[in-house]
Every structure is written in C-alpha cells, then in structure tokens.
Amino acid sequence: MAWFRREKQRIQPSDSTHIRTEGLWTKCDGCRQIIWKKDLDANWNICPKCGYHFRLDARARLRLLLDEDHYTEHDAGVETTDPLQFVDLKPYQERLRSAQQATGLKDAVVTAEGKLAGQRVLVCAMEYSFIGGSMGCVVGEKITRAIERAAAGRLPLVIVSASGGARMMEGTVSLMQMAKISAALAQLDQAGVPFASILTDPTTGGVTASFAMLGDLNIAEPGALIGFAGPRVIEQTIRQKLPAGFQRAEFLLQHGMLDAVVPRLELKPFLARSLKFFTS
C-alpha cells in the first residue's frame, strides 16, 4: 500500500454557465424548418414560417377564444370511477393518474362559460394529450351538462373537438356517450340555440360520429385530420395506400362536410360574426 494517497481533484462544472439547449427548438411538421419554441408559443402554436397548425391544449384554446382570459370553469372536479375496472398491460386507473398529472386535468375536456367578443357563450375544449382526448363517461357528462346549460340559459355553444373517439377503457359505456350527447343536442336544436362545432387535429371515431358533425356550423382548422375510421384502419381494410390529403380538413370541405376551414387566428372573429348573426 502506498504511503500517500493523492486526492483526485474533480473539475466542478459551474451551474451558472450551463446552457440548456434541449427543448428550445422544435422542427415544424409542415415546412421542416427549425423554429424557436418561444416564437411558436407566442403564435398560438402556429408555425411562424409556414402557418402549419400544431395542436393547441384545452386551456390555451379557452384563452384564444374567450375575452381577457376570463372564464368560469364548470364541473372541473368530475372524475371517472372506472366502470369496467379495466386492465390491459397496466390498469386504466394508472393511465388516468399519469394523464391527470401530466395535464393537471381530471379528464379530457374543459367546459367553461365566458365572453367571446363581448357575447356570453359556453365553450367545451377537448384535451388531446389526455388519453388521446378520448370520450368516456366524464367527457360525456360534462359536455351534456354544458349543452343543457346552453339550452336553459339560451347561450350559444362552442365545442372544440380534438379526440381519437370513444374511450376503449370504458367500453360500451363510452359508446353510449355518443347517444347521450346527440340526444341533448336534439334538445338544443329544438330550442333554437346556436351550436358551433370546431374540429381540430385530430377528430376521429365516436366524436366525429356524434357531436362534432352536428354543429349548426361545422368549422375546421387547416390541415386537421377528420374522419370516422382512422387512416390505418382504412388502409388495412382496403389494402392500399390512401391518397394524399385524404381526411384532411380541406378534403372534407370539398366533399361538403364542413361549412368552412378557418385558420386559428381568424377563428375568434369568425365565431363572433356567426354567433351574432344567429342570436341578434
């Protein structure tokens, strides 16, 4: 054994000079250019270079549509009790907990009352990052309540969809939410209260096949994927590649399924004009 032992002097990195570059930049799916994340955030997640619409979360959507970021949220504490006690590779409850932690929401929709260009409205905004924006009994219940509030208070209703469809983990109960919401919309229709459906990327399955297609106006954001069956399911069924632009907003407009394709920044004035037309 040596008599002396030399203490190794490790070079200490200094925190103050450390620069994090990860997550500051992002690549645009539209023009493939590198965009500074802050520019993207400041521009409501629209590429400042090519106008490509990235997804927008539910809270930001409410800020985009409602005046001065001021709204009253409804039914924020409603949470599913897992009717099927569903377990696949991991329990549904575990998936719920991690989605709740990631989004700060109890489920995949935020419903609120606020003013849109001075006019009182009810807005439901779906959150795609919560289990694919899927619709289980909580989404079904919250949207139905919003419709009932809209009918009772004669307030225009705006639903912003972003969803893969019905939530598999709540099985047939999810399927029934399509019927439940559509039945409520029949009453709203009878009451003559306007309903604008905003379809954003992506809106598919049971959400498209119920309330998203039932607006007095069906409006989509540019480039949004909208359909009944997902593109992969169709490809597997017909065993051929799908044509470019298939199931995009512009395709649906061309086939008569939409009233308009409206860029995100023009959405609020478009809605303000339309709702004023119906209610004045």
Added chain:
Amino acid sequence: MDSEAARKQSEHLEREIETLGKASPGGETDRRIEELRGQLRQLQAELSGHASAWSRVQLARHPQRPQTLDYVKHLFQDFTEIHGDRTFGDDPALVAGMAWFHGRPVIVVGHQKGHDTTQKVQRNFGMPKPEGYRKALRVMQLAAKFRRPIFTFVDTPGAYPGIDSEERGQAEAIARNLREMARIAVPIVVTITGEGGSGGALAIAVGDRILMLENAVYSVISPEGCASITWRDSTKAEQAAEALKITALDLKPLGIVDEIVPEPPGGAHTDPQKAAQLLDPVLEQALRDLCQVPVNELLQNRYQKFRLMGQFFREAAAS
C-alpha cells in the same frame, strides 16, 4: 365442473337420449328420457351462464345465426322491403321495410350480413356505408309520419371503413341518426341480435327499449381491435373480449340493456325458428307497453334513459 367437462357431459347425455329414443317405447324408457332431458337442460343453462365472452363473440358471429331477414320471416307478416336513401344509393348491408306484427303495422330496420359467401359479399358483410344509415333514417322518419312503431335489429361488425364511406360522410350519417332517433315520435324497440359493432351498431340502436340476445355482444371496439391497440397483439382478443365487458350479462347491470332474451340451447344458430319464438313475446310485450305511453312522455323517457347512461363518476369540489 369446468366448461370443457360440462360440454362433454352434455354431448354424452344427448347421445344417451338418442339411443333410448330408438329403443322400444314404454313408461320406463320415457321416464328415463325425461330425466336425462332435465339434466341436459340444467347443464346447458349452466354452460351458457358461464360461457366466456370470447365464446359468445364466436356465437354472435356464427354465419348461420339468424339475421334481420330471418326474424322478418319468422315474426312478421306481409313484409315489403323498401330501398334507397334518395341521395346516393341503396345499401344491401342494411335492410328496411314495412310489415305487420301481431296485427299491427310496423317498420323494420336492421343489418343484414348474409349467410354464405355470395350473400356476404353482396351485403358487404353487414357493414353499412353512409347511404345505409341515411336509408334507415329516411324510413324511420316515414314511420314517424304515419305513426308506425319501429323495430330495429342490430348485427354488424361496424360501419364500413373505406375511402368512399369517408367521402360521403360516414361520421355525419351516424351522428345525424343518433340525434334524430332521440326525437322520432313513435316507439322504437331495439334488439341487439348478434354483433353490436360500435358506432355502426349504435346508429340504429337509440330507442325506448333495448333488448339483447343472450349470446349477442355490444362493444365500442372489436376485441381484435382492442387487443392490437393495447396489447399490440391481435391474438390477445380473448383477453380483450373479457376486459371490454361486452356480453348481455355484463351490460345489463351497467344500465345499457333493459332485458336479456334467451336463446335456444347451444345458441340461436342451432334453431333460428325457436330463437325467433323466444324473442316474439318480448317484442310484443315491449310494444304493448310503449304504445300506452303518450308521445311526449315517451320522448322524455327516451331522453332520460340515455341521459342517465354512464353515471360512473365522482365529483370533488372544483380545485
């Protein structure tokens, strides 16, 4: 007794009854046969009560399982099929028509898969396109106009997922049916007879009374589809069928189905006529009940029925 042993036992009993039947008739033999038949019935009841979700999926998909036109043949008189959506075309995957049921004029709407390959191809395996759902709605509104009650029979793998379906607005066609069926002002009696395949099934399954055959299934996604999404392995369909809770016995306690209709032992395909006979009194009772309810009350009840589906949540104070 596990289901495999029970099945063997029931086959054994069947054979014994058959041999005894061929033997000379007499008081003793007849008594013995009756006794064995009793045992067999009990065993089959046990078997069907414990049948796995996957085995029911297979029964629900059986090619000889009675379909809408079979029920029409056995239960309705003077059926006249009517065609077309008045917009694009006629969809053979979904049939509609006028008929008489116990002396009453009614409208029948239902999926038709076809029994053999030629029929299946012609009927697109019972997967309707938008024109099918639009035909269904047109005919149901016709029923409402002339106050004719509606019977629907649900048996489809799902709405057809194809390019043309999307182009013509599959989602819109289904959505519109859901909204309009909620306010069609005549009684609607829905029977899930085979496969209740997601939105394609629901699009003709909004009604006042939801009946479900013992071995039918009703699901938001096929077990294969679920397995390939969650387990990333479509061979896990058996597990998925169990997890999705798609059988009549699962769905009644969830409030989705009102009544379970028994099938002949071994499943509806073993004796379609008997299956229809078992369904007949249930349909008749449902119709009799519903025809007594005033229309506005009927519609209100229908709304409440679906409004209360899925009360599986708790409400914390808003955070």
